[in-house]
Amino acid sequence: MTASSHIAPTPLAERSCGTCTLCCRLPDIDALAKPANAWCQHCTQGQGCRIYDARPQLCRDFLCLWRTDAALDDAWEPARARMMIYRQGPQITVLVDPDVPEIWRQAPYLSTLQGFAREGDDGQYVIVFAGDAVFRVE
Template sequence: MTAPDSGRACGTCTLCCKLPAIAELSKPAGSWCHFCAPQSGCTVYADRPKVCRDFRCGWLAETSYPDHWKPSACRMILVTQPGGQRLNVHVDPDRPDAWQREPFLSDLVAWARDLVPQGISVVVQAPPRLIGILPTGPQDLGQLAAGGEVVLDRRQRPDGVVWRYRRVPLAGEFGS
């Protein structure tokens, strides 16, 4: 897939066939889709599901993301959640520390400084950990496999506003 006017293209990158979970294919996060031939591509391309046809990672869709976020090189995928209230960073389980390296960590904190005050979460899924990025830096949110949803809380303190992430169970999860 090629992004119009940006010069960016998927090329031989197939990382979105590995990192995100794809419910339509019963594919868990972090494992290759069984239709994918790594480095060459989709073996059912003409018949791939709509979710695959429609998908563009952040690097491909948004030229505002720097070149060094090219997924095949950095081993991470940027995905804006529908509704735009969360930026997800999916990290290759074979390179779980990729997000902590520079210039990536500095980029994430800079984005959090811009997005979090707007109520937009920046969440890193780096197996086996889940991390929220705040304007002040990373907040470890525990085991990724624990499930649930991530909520961003705004607290007004005498010395200013403090942002923190919190995990809550989804409806029907953890007996709720």
Template sequence: MGVTALDKPAGRWCTHFKKAQGCRIYDDRPTDCRVFNCLWLLTEALDPDWKPSVCGFVLHSEAGGARLVVECDPARPHDWRRAPYQAALELWAQQGQEILIMTGPRGLRLLPDGGTRPVRRAS
């Protein structure tokens, strides 16, 4: 995801992230980072398979929870299609939840009828 305070564009690793260590500026991270919570951390219904390091994406909501955004790791852009993720995401879309699958500036909107529509991230 993009982080305005760090001039970090969506779809790129943060320069402060170090593999196997995490955020190197965690104690001094900007407000943008402090207020963000991955839905995996907030939702008991999501089991350990949905942990971002396992599934290859981060879940967050927008528009007061009306939109679920799946932010894919650019190195693993299709991992959301693996079981159990794709089936669950498609079911949620069928139930009326807006679902966006994003990798950098481009993505897909999952449609209630099982189809998809290309989308671009607003700049």
């Protein structure tokens, strides 16, 4: 993730991260010299950040789309979907758990992503990162 992806959104009150720590694993985070799909050195998997009070601003500001957009229902809860989504301008980015790299092709995920790709009045498009592979959803 880059700083440009971290425009502080408003979280939905009824949703919380719970034990999900996917955004501490799936993205590359320059500020932490963390490559994609590697656990952040400060994360305890399934529990959270060990440097919570001192975590970078990037981490403070980030919320995935499921935390802020009611259009993504419970099937998209990242810990359940095994993927996380966020927006960067017109790009909707989907980061898939490399342990289940094909899950985004399954129902209900693919049809929803195709719907996002077809809504592209403002040039919106959808890119999926799954392991070392990158796909544009059509």
